[in-house]
Amino acid sequence: MTLTYLCTLPLPDAWFDELRSRMPEVDIHRMRPEDDPDADVLAQVDLLHTSEWLPHAADAPELKLVQLDTSGVDHVRGSSVWESGVAIATLGGIAPVPMAEYALMSILELAHRMPLIAGHRQARTWPSNSDRLAKLTPRSLPGATVGIVGYGRIGREISRLATAFGMQVLGVSRSGTRVVAGEKFDTGRQSIEGDLAELFPVERIDEVLRRSDYLVVVVPLTELTRGLIGQAQLDLLPPGACVVNIARGGIVDETALLERLRDGSLGGVALDVFDEEPLPSDSVWWTEPGALVTPHVAGLAPQYHAQTLDLVVENLTRLAENRPLLNEVDRAAGY
Structure with missing residues (x-):
């Protein structure tokens, strides 16, 4: 069976040379x-490898799989391809390790008062000995509790790293159980069997919030998770808790988050995603004391090209052999 593959991504020539070598x-x-x-190519394409560009389903009658270059699918919902029922697969599994490292980096920076220290650096001021002791003494991680909202491959990797620092881990997922549905592409290092987290279904998220010294949000953006962490949820966190969002804008209420940071209810926040991206130059988040801000980089993977190639080759092979695909989206679940 000869398959037609169309890619809209700016991948290097060497990437396509290797694809041709492995899939002649x-x-x-x-x-x-x-x-x-090219209308002729589009009419016969079997696998479309893309990020945001999608054809009208009627223009690609042979299309069998859309291989996304993203882990989320919120930008695809409502398209004619989504409605057509064509299989959609995500990039999920490539970024668990760097995203977990980012989450732990954020927890460590917040624990060690790095936003305040960065303010001193920018102002070129050396704090007094009393201020250093009172304001810059780090929080202890051993014994602290991290709540992870969205407990899948990334959540398990965060759990592995947090456990190594002596932290207690609470995980929130739809089912609250250690179940991996379907075949997934995974470059993480944490197996289900080695996971020590205490798990909760999303209906019991309030219990997790009340116990979380650090809250890490990594849940997919769906109609069920939009606005999941609002003012009421933030108010359940212990005084001085910190929030890390590496999921999507729209899940955490940014207005409520800012209010709780400014009134001292929260001890700090780390944001890699925002309601509006790119983040406008006049956004208060750029200069907000107590906030770590990065431009949606938590999921950037050092081995991206090699791992993406492995995923594409595997799904092309499975498509040709009519086998179940890796990372196929569950439309009912929304991810």
Whole structure:
């Protein structure tokens, strides 16, 4: 079976050379999202490898799989391809390790008062000995509790690292159980069997919030999770708790988050995602004391090219052999 593959991503030539070497029977095509697609290619494409660009389903009648270059699918919902029922697969599994490292980096920076220290650096002021002791003494991580909202591959990797620091881990998922549905592409290091976290279904999230010294949000953005962490939920956190959001904008109420940071209810926040991206230059978050801000980089993977190639080759092979695909989206669940 000869498959036609179309890619809209700016991957290097060497990446496609390696794909041709590993899949010589595949007819490979490239295009830029801003260009008009070749109608003949689009009419016969079997696998579309893309990020945001999607054709109208009627223009790609042979399309069998959309391989997304993203872990989330919120930008795809409502498209004709989504409605058509064509299989959609995500990039999930490539970023658990760097995202977990980012989460722990954020927890460590917040625990060690780095936002305040960064303020002193920017102002070129050396704090007095009394201020150093009173305001810059780090919080202890051993014995602290981290709540992880969205407990899948990334959550398990965060749990592994947090446990190594002596932290207690609480995980929130839809079911509250250690179940991995379907076949997934995974470059993480944490197995289900080695997971020590205490798990809760999302209906019991309030219990987790009340116990979380650090709250890490990594749940997919769906209609059920939009606005999941609002003012009422933030008010349940212990005094001085810290919030880390590496999921998507729209899950955590940014207005409520800012209010609780400014009134001292929260001890700090780390935000890699926002309601509006790119974050406007006049956003208060850029200069807000107590906030760590990064430009949606937590999921950038050092081995991205090699891992993406492995995923594409595997799904092309499975498509040709009519086998279950890796990372196929569950439309009912929304991810």
